[in-house]
Amino acid sequence: MAGLTEVGRSRIRAEGRAKVTGAAVYTDDAPAPPGLLHGATVRSQVPRGRITGITFGEGIPWDEFVIVSAKDVPGVNRVAMIVEDQPFLAEDRVNHPEEAILLLAHEDRILLEKARAAVKVAIEAEPAVFTIEQSLAAETVVWGQDNVFKTIRIAKGDAGDAWATAAHVIEGTYGTGAQEQLYIEPHAVVARTTAEEGVTVWGSLQCPYYVHKALKHLFHEPDDRVRVIQMETGGGFGGKEDYPSLISGHAALLSMKAGGRPVKILYDREEDMAATTKRHPSKTRVKTAFDAEGRMLALEMEFLLDGGAYVTLSPVVLSRGAIHAAGPYRWPVVDLTAKALATNCPPHGAFRGFGAPQSLFAIERHLDVAAARMGMDPVELRRKNLLRIGDVMATGQVVKEAVDLPGIMDRALEALDYHGRRAAHAAHNASGDPVKKGVGFAVFMHGCGFTGGGEAYLASVAGVEGTAEGKVRVLAASTEIGQGTNTMFSQVVAEALRIPADLVEVQQPDTKLVPNSGPTVASRTCMVVGKLVQDAAIGLKQAVVQSGLLKEPYTAADFQAAVAAFVEARGSLKAYSQYSTPPHIVWSDETYRGDAYGTYAWACYAADVAVDTRTCEVAVNDFVALQEVGRVINPTLAAGQIEGGVAQGIGWALWEKVEWREGRMANAQMTNYIMATSADLPRLRVLFEENPNPLGPSGAKGIGELPMDGPAPAILNAIQQALGTDAPTEIPLTPELLLDTLEAPHA
Amino acid sequence: MKGDVPACAVHTPANLEEALAFLAAHPDWRPLAGGTDLMVPFAAGRLPDFNFLNLDPLDELRGIELTDTHLTLGALTTYSEIRWHEGIRAAFPNLVQSAWVTGARAIQNRGTIGGNLANASPAADTPPSLLAYGAEVELRSARGARWVPYEAFHLGYKRTALAPGELIARVRVARPAPGAFHFYRKVGTRKAQAIAKVCLAAYGRLEGGRVAEFRAAFGAVAPVPARALAAEALVVSHTSADLDLDAVRAALAHDIAPIDDIRSSARYRRFVAERLFTAMLQDFLAHVG
Amino acid sequence: MPEKLALSLEVNGEARTVHAWPMARLLDVIREDLGLRGTKEGCGEGECGACSVFLNGRLVNSCLVPAVQAQGAMLQTIEGVAKGEALDPVQQAFLQHGGAQCGICTPGMVMAAVDLLQRCPEPSEADVRDGLAGNLCRCTGYVKIVDSVMAAAQSVSR
Helix, strand or coil: CCCCCCCCCCCCCCHHHHHCCCCCCCHCCCCCCCCCCCEEEECCCCCEEEEEEEEECCCHCCCCCCCCCCCHHHCCCCCCCCCCCCCCCCCCCEEECCCCCEEEEEECCCHHHHHHHHEEEEECCCCCCCHHHHHHHCCCCCCCCEEEEEEEEEEEEECHHHHHHCCEEEEEECCCCCCCCCCCCCCCEEEEECCCEEEEEEECCCHHHHHHHHHHHHHCCHHEEEEECCCCCCCCCCCCHHHHHCCCCHHHHHHHHHCCEEEEEEECCCHHHHHHCCCCCCEEEEEEECCCCCCEEEEEEEEEEEEEEECHHHCCCCCHHHHHCCCEEECEEEEEEEEEECCCCCCCCCCCCCCCCHHHHHHHHHHHHHHHHCCCHHHHHHHHHHHCCCEEEECCEEEECCCCCCHHHHHHHHHHCCHHHHHHHHHHHHHHCCCEEEEEEEEEEEEEEEEEEEHHHHHHHEEEEEECCCCCEECCCCEEEECCCHHHHHHHHHHCCCHHHHEEEEECCCCCCCEEEEECCCHHHHHHHHHHHHHHHHHHHHHHHCCCHHHHHHHHHHHHHHHHHHHHHHHHEEEEEEECCCCCCCCCCCCCCCCCCCEEEEEEEEEEEECCCCCCCCEEEEEEEECCCCCCCCCCHHHHHHHHHHHHHHHHHHCCCEEEECCEEECCCCCCCCCCCCHHCCCEEEEEECCCCCCHHCCCCCEEEEEEEHHHHHHHHHHHHCCCCCHHHHHHHHHHHHHHHHHCCCC | CCCCHHEEEEEECCHHHHHHHHHHCCCCCCCEEECCHHHHHCCCCCCCCCCECCCCCCHHHHEEEEEECEEEEEEECCCCHCCCCCHHHHHHHHHHHHHHCCCCCCHCCCCCCHHHHCCCCCCCEEEEEEEHHHCCCEEHHHHHHEEEHHHHHHEEEECCCCCCCEEEEEEEEECCCCEEEEEEEEEEECCCCCCCCEEEEEEEEEEEEEEEEEEEEEEECCCCCCEEEEHHHHHHCCCCCCHHHHHHHHHHHHHHCCCCCCCHHHHHHHHHHHHHHHHHHHHHHCCCC | CCCCCEEEEECEEEEEEEEEECCCEHHEEECCCCCCCCCCCCCCCCCCCCCEEEEEEEEEEEHHHHHHHHHCCCCEHHHHEECEEEHHHHHHHHHCCCCCCCCCCHHHHHHHHHHHHHHCCCCHHHHHHHHHCCCCCCCCCHHHHHHHHHHHHHHHHC
């Protein structure tokens, strides 16, 4: 079918009809299996200490309950991740206030809640640490020898006498807060553990094979006796990357102890917000040297993350943050130290951007601070220093793609009418109006796929199979969590095979049926897994052609008939493709040198804000998000990704504050943790530029995380311009914090 | 869901008389109107009550009556009914404003004015409007009915003038003078579905540039929604020329007692209360009816 | 001792009677007793709007309605919005304009949009943003939802 192109079309979401009619089946929507029990978790409520006793209160028929403690674990009581330090259930001590100690199950959910409240855990409290500063000081050591989960050093160039002779040396410190993913569907899982079948889990999750691995270790079972099935998932954003391993283990342990009765664990909103992972809080110290014309000479950075009580994903979050920390600039000298530190908060985890938003906030905010101190225009400061083809990034990676960052910046600023509005706002602000206006922007990049050698280590596999009806079904563990995986895969396969996307299905991820295409994270599903799926589809077609059932050129009907005939004749038709690192990509985890990512998405975001000086409220009145993303597979879905990420970025910048009290989230309610409503946001304007990337299917790059990086620095830079002060350096910049900042005595 | 659902009893009366008789016999049963306040702590397992008196079917507590002199709202009047009532919009803009910013559409369809007052949250959005308009509330029990000035209704944090066996039946507000000054502003955690950090309502009237009448009330800056009485006193009978704004601000600082909580800081609440009050006064004194 | 109610409702046009505790949340009655799982729970405190339904024609958060107050009521849930196979113009517009991503807020969002267009058939963007402000969406930044509702309004008025 010549002329048929699926890529670049806004094809309707594959599972869209089920979603708009309410027919889509999320974990809690499936009919209750016979004998279903509900599970609940008893938590420590003390940030750090030794468990001295557990009392089961009066008035509860305890003999009706299934009760699981660490003693019941058949395999290894550690969540298999990077370092095996986090127990599924606390043994003799606790390290954060939401740590799971005991599991209960009963068929009556109301009685279950009463029972949970009736369990009293006695804990002898020990000193705890709650902040990055306390952890770094290490006066109280709560993890290892020095509270440090991981240190990364990135060094480039020789500073020589740059610091001594620079025309300008400018320093600043920047901070970001924890952020809750706030997917609208809280965590949910159903598990069944039997002697005959092993462990089966149905859940709301991003990474079926992460859960699979964790359950194998927990139950000491082989691959084929653990099965993980992803149900329709109501948002993830990283929040359902690693935590489902823990909650699935809990449900599966209860089911085992209940003799194979299925167990469902649903977190309500409060438990979900309080107990599960959030974005890592950060502190970044930046010191920069510039020459008299504003050319960058040297960058020194200390990038610190609060990792919470256990290692979990912190080393890789730190890694992505560290690699992005220098921003899209041609620093001749970089000296960066990054540390992930232990505190007695629940472990922080993955959230869209994965460390990069934190470090990019610091550098992009710092450049506007530096521009103001040097008396330079922030646009011109960046223009002098943006990466160009042939430049060398902080890890030594040479920019090989034809990226036009000054053009991206100029076109984003033009779309906002940055220069016109800047002049108009200056006049307005001089008028004495209590509402001050400003425009600001940020230029940044986001690495696509796993960091460094991650993709090589994963060696992901994806496949396709022919169906009896002659359709093609995608086999991958990459999940649809709202971002459009199903639709994107359909379009990629349809394009590769030159058939309509209606002839492509996507298998619901089920570890019994799909290969391990890796986790659904790191902006990799389209670029990395999409490419594997594309290659597998081409392999499938070649098999059919070689069989003699299909001749090129063919029509969709020819193709469908040939696939059906093949399946009829041979029983099955499958093709797989496995990732292998292209030879030009080289990376060393030891030295942190090399090609940190196969490619990057590049962007400039610009914001127009108004600050009411009577209430310190900030309104974002206009927002432009312009990015170069290789090739856009589905414009509507791609824009939807960017818009959603920008909204989360605006929230992180201005409103979304976790109120910590001794390691616990005190505002774990949607009423008190403030995400934007439709009334709080402007019409977000998304612009794409295309520059096909050979690593992705049809030239696509990853876009999922990119939109999280730009909004916060753009907005704070706009606030700096509105108020004429570079004082705001921390987010969320709530009205309360802005007031404190403005009224603080100037240093 | 942590509420002990099976342990809860609900009595649904046929009419108001029966409801009051029931409440007289069972003064500890909790009246339940639209549920938008009560169901939240109930579902979280934080409500101490197990027995509820269902007011929903009591048509005697419904209805909006607007006459030449007064607006009377049945206690079960919803925010939506207030928000979209043309007569209220024309005469009592603050009431429409405060109904508009309470929750969002689905809350406004269920939440009632009586429930809002009985719940007695210091951060509720409607009370400042009612205080500024000088509202009265009718409290009814099997013993009879009494009208109480609304400013005497809130006795302390979550404590009200409701005696055992009493229900809020109606809320009554005198029709403001034509051309009067109305002001309402809520500074919340976001633009919709927000809890107030500071809320200010004011009503006033100038005669020949001199303040003839003035009431201003705050929400979320004290244990109860309350008028700024000391500041009001320094405004009444002044003109913009002879108003001592510094003294007004100093008085205001004593009128309010904000706290730090998970939603805001005392410092911020004081700052905003003073800025809003000052801005409102400037508008008022420049007001041309 | 408290007893369950024989709760009679007209559900999406069909008379139904279920036995429910008087203080059970309407949300739980809808999902568990009526078996209609399209109505979702996102927060359980009337903040997110995922549980929005029509009760006697009015948009409500079903997590905040005790069952006893739904006695004899007319209830419409997301399952009753399409007419058989024919989607409501709001649902069609959500499909066409990318108004649904993860889909968990979508049923409530569709209910709120239907409600808005019933009382305001030709809304401005500001009307839409105000009308949907009780329904939280974490995926979309609301742009495509607003587009969907505006498009639905146009398709109806054409």
